Amino acid sequence: MSESAKPHHPSPQGKGEKTHGGDFSYVGIDAILEQMRRKAMKQGFELNLMVVGQSGLGKSTLMNTLFKSKVSRNKSVQSDPEERIPKTVEIKSISHDVEEKGVRMKLTVIDTPGFGDQINNENCWQPIMKFINDQYEVYLQEEININRKKRIPDSRVHCCIYFIPPTGHCLRPLDVEFMSRLSKVVNIVPVIAKADTLTLEERGSFKQTIREELRANGIDVYPQKEFDEDAEDRMINDKIREMIPFAVVGSDQEYQVNGKRILGRKTKWGTIEVENVAHCEFAYLRDLLIRTHMQNIKDITGSIHYETYRVRRLNESNAHLISQPSDHPAGSLLQ
Amino acid sequence: MASTEIARQAGEGVRGVPLAGHVGFDSMPDQLVNKSVNRGFCFNILCVGETGLGKSTLMDTLFNTKFEGEPTQHNQPGVTLKSYTYELQESNVRLKLTVVNTVGFGDQINKEDSYKSIVEFIDAQFEAYLQEELKIKRTLHSYHDTRIHACLYFIAPTGHSLKSLDLVTMKKLDSKVNIIPIIAKSDAISKSELAKFKIKITSELVSNGVQIYQFPTDDESVAEINSTMNSHLPFAVVGSTEEVKIGNKMVKARQYPWGTVQVENENHCDFVKLREMLIRVNMEDLREQTHTRHYELYRRCKLEEMGFKDTDPDSKPFSLQETYEAKRNEFMGELQKKEEEMRQMFVQRVKEKEAELKEAEKELHEKFDRLKKLHQDEKKKLEEKKKSLDDEVNIFKQKKTAAELLLNQAQQAGGSTTLKRDKERKN
Numbered sequence: 117m118s119e120s121a122k123p124h125h126p127s128p129q130g131k132g133e134k135t136h137g138g139d140f141s142y143v144g145i146d147a148i149l150e151q152m153r154r155k156a157m158k159q160g161f162e163l164n165l166m167v168v169g170q171s172g173l174g175k176s177t178l179m180n181t182l183f184k185s186k187v188s189r190n191k192s193v194q195s196d197p198e199e200r201i202p203k204t205v206e207i208k209s210i211s212h213d214v215e216e217k218g219v220r221m222k223l224t225v226i227d228t229p230g231f232g233d234q235i236n237n238e239n240c241w242q243p244i245m246k247f248i249n250d251q252y253e254v255y256l257q258e259e260i261n262i263n264r265k266k267r268i269p270d271s272r273v274h275c276c277i278y279f280i281p282p283t284g285h286c287l288r289p290l291d292v293e294f295m296s297r298l299s300k301v302v303n304i305v306p307v308i309a310k311a312d313t314l315t316l317e318e319r320g321s322f323k324q325t326i327r328e329e330l331r332a333n334g335i336d337v338y339p340q341k342e343f344d345e346d347a348e349d350r351m352i353n354d355k356i357r358e359m360i361p362f363a364v365v366g367s368d369q370e371y372q373v374n375g376k377r378i379l380g381r382k383t384k385w386g387t388i389e390v391e392n393v394a395h396c397e398f399a400y401l402r403d404l405l406i407r408t409h410m411q412n413i414k415d416i417t418g419s420i421h422y423e424t425y426r427v428r429r430l431n432e433s434n435a436h437l438i439s440q441p442s443d444h445p446a447g448s449l450l451q
Numbered sequence: 452m453a454s455t456e457i458a459r460q461a462g463e464g465v466r467g468v469p470l471a472g473h474v475g476f477d478s479m480p481d482q483l484v485n486k487s488v489n490r491g492f493c494f495n496i497l498c499v500g501e502t503g504l505g506k507s508t509l510m511d512t513l514f515n516t517k518f519e520g521e522p523t524q525h526n527q528p529g530v531t532l533k534s535y536t537y538e539l540q541e542s543n544v545r546l547k548l549t550v551v552n553t554v555g556f557g558d559q560i561n562k563e564d565s566y567k568s569i570v571e572f573i574d575a576q577f578e579a580y581l582q583e584e585l586k587i588k589r590t591l592h593s594y595h596d597t598r599i600h601a602c603l604y605f606i607a608p609t610g611h612s613l614k615s616l617d618l619v620t621m622k623k624l625d626s627k628v629n630i631i632p633i634i635a636k637s638d639a640i641s642k643s644e645l646a647k648f649k650i651k652i653t654s655e656l657v658s659n660g661v662q663i664y665q666f667p668t669d670d671e672s673v674a675e676i677n678s679t680m681n682s683h684l685p686f687a688v689v690g691s692t693e694e695v696k697i698g699n700k701m702v703k704a705r706q707y708p709w710g711t712v713q714v715e716n717e718n719h720c721d722f723v724k725l726r727e728m729l730i731r732v733n734m735e736d737l738r739e740q741t742h743t744r745h746y747e748l749y750r751r752c753k754l755e756e757m758g759f760k761d762t763d764p765d766s767k768p769f770s771l772q773e774t775y776e777a778k779r780n781e782f783m784g785e786l787q788k789k790e791e792e793m794r795q796m797f798v799q800r801v802k803e804k805e806a807e808l809k810e811a812e813k814e815l816h817e818k819f820d821r822l823k824k825l826h827q828d829e830k831k832k833l834e835e836k837k838k839s840l841d842d843e844v845n846i847f848k849q850k851k852t853a854a855e856l857l858l859n860q861a862q863q864a865g866g867s868t869t870l871k872r873d874k875e876r877k878n
Binding site for chain 2: 142143144145146147148149151152153154155156157158161163182183184185186187212213214215216217218219221262263264266345402403406407408409410411412415419423426427430431434
């Protein structure tokens with residue numbers, strides 16, 4: 117934190133200025149980056165991830181692997197066997213404070229036990245959609261308040277990781293239905309769970325099929341094509357789009373491989389290394405979610421999904437109360 | 452069907468978990484900073500001070516460029532604000548800088564309303580942001596923020612104390628913007644006088660309850676430098692864009708016959724301190740304070756003024772919309788009532804006027820009748836008179852004919868003697 121970025125001294129360019137070299141003409145505007153960084157470190161960050169998928173696909177394990185700690189309770193360790201499969205879709209959200217190199221983050225993992233587990237799975241996405249919309253609602257209410265908090269606590273779901281069972285064939289109707297509905301309200305990152313049951317060729321063709329199906333159904337998963345900001349972004353995101361959905365393997369147990377202790381799954385025929393990109397794409401998922409695109413994910417949630425919700429909500433109450441054109445701003449009385 | 456159970460585990464006491472390895476979210480601040488760099492920054496400074504105190508020159512010196520505009524004349528009828536926006540770039544940081552100057556401040560004979568246009572300007576910027584925030588379809592992330600982040604108040608270097616105009620203006624502005632008072636053209640004051648002047652100014656500000664911007668001391672990395680700087684307020688600055696050769700370097704300075712005042716020499720003036728504080732250390736904090744303190748205060752006051760109130764968590768949402776609706780109905784009701792009143796008044800007056808006119812008509816009729824009657828009476832009387840006159844004339848005629856007859860008879864019977872006697876009598 118106390119590493120002050122020692123700037124080299126280029127000269128600022130403004131309107132009709134005289135260029136000099138050296139300390140003389142350095143204004144110091146770029147010190148704002150350092151100020152911003154300091155402020156961000158002090159405030160800390162928030163991240164809300166939702167995992168959706170049938171039980172037994174390794175959701176909790178993947179969360180634990182991603183964050184290298186027990187952030188999600190594993191269902192299999194539950195003592196009461198009757199509670200194993202819930203009768204309805206529940207939403208369980210657990211928060212943890214994690215810290216790394218001075219950066220504090222409040223991580224919330226939202227689990228959805230019971231999704232897709234019943235015989236009749238109609239409308240099983242409804243509780244999830246309701247939860248996501250409720251979070252938007254809470255944020256909206258706080259924002260509309262007259263006396264509002266300095267920093268509105270952000271409980272909006274930033275990213276939803278959808279687990280696709282590794283059948284190797286194609287997407288199931290439930291998957292298509294869920295993803296097409298939810299991709300409109302939240303960023304969806306589909307992953308192929310337990311990918312160690314697929315060979316590399318099977319994996320490739322499965323992914324191809326999934327991508328085609330997503331395209332055919334008009335499902336826009338993260339990173340969405342329309343939100344690419346510039347050519348550089350598009351290039352990076354295109355590469356990612358080539359790899360979606362990520363075939364991941366999760367594990368929270370360490371094994372000894374080549375003298376190193378690494379996370380993996382040990383089987384009779386070998387050990388699958390979770391972080392080895394030749395074995396599975398966990399590392400790519402982790403990089404996407406955490407190391408490179410976390411801020412982008414949060415921004416899209418905040419500025420696009422939340423705004424869409426807000427527009428719809430404000431128009432709803434407009435139409436409900438008065439019969440005026442829907443573009444009527446809520447605060448035009450202030451003019 | 453499916454139902455939800457939202458079980459939040461240990462909401463308040465969020466557990467901390469240790470990480471078993473490198474996860475990688477320590478790059479979050481970098482991601483955030485990169486995003487901001489792509490978006491660019493904006494910073495708005497308001498310079499308040501009398502004409503001729505060197506505001507434009509100081510801005511030029513601070514940002515090391517030549518901003519537009521010629522020096523203003525002293526004959527402005529009122530205080531106006533002129534703002535200029537510039538795009539500056541340093542390494543990879545793009546800054547949209549807006550400098551707002553008060554033109555004609557302190558030049559009028561009656562300065563009572565000088566502060567008003569400044570307060571209105573600041574409020575207008577807040578209003579614009581509030582409007583954008585309340586829109587249904589809004590674009591906050593690409594909105595060009597014009598709210599004033601810092602106000603540099605230029606104090607004239609009299610060496611005595613603050614002018615009353617200064618006190619009044621600063622008092623009005625301190626709840627709306629971050630005020631940083633600076634002593635302009637401070638090369639006119641000697642060092643000892645300067646120390647006394649600064650003490651006097653700070654004590655006057657404190658005794659009048661003016662809240663100037665305090666550099667933040669809660670972050671350890673800058674707490675020390677900020678607190679020392681806080682004790683140096685108000686900064687005594689000298690601005691200059693001309694360069695003078697000192698030793699073997701070209702420095703910004705003002706050259707006098709008796710010596711040279713170097714702008715960037717800390718012994719000569721506090722310019723370097725100002726630049727440090729304003730730009731290099733606290734720019735982000737200034738922006739944050741403007742947003743979280745001054746803007747929120749404005750927003751709260753404005754919304755309360757409009758009659759909006761926060762609703763309880765369990766009552767219906769969208770207090771804004773409903774209050775708006777209620778107000779609208781109220782307003783329409785009042786409007787209708789007023790309309791009714793006006794209509795009734797109108798009807799009333801029409802009635803009155805009608806009654807008046809009827810009265811007048813009646814009177815006229817009466818008068819006409821009276822006159823007619825009079826006329827008839829007159830006529831009757833005249834006719835009677837005429838009749839009586841006629842009667843008399845008739846009688847006279849009869850008498851005359853009778854007399855003539857008698858005369859004729861007498862003539863025939865009598866003789867001419869009577870005639871002679873009559874003739875004599877006649878003569």
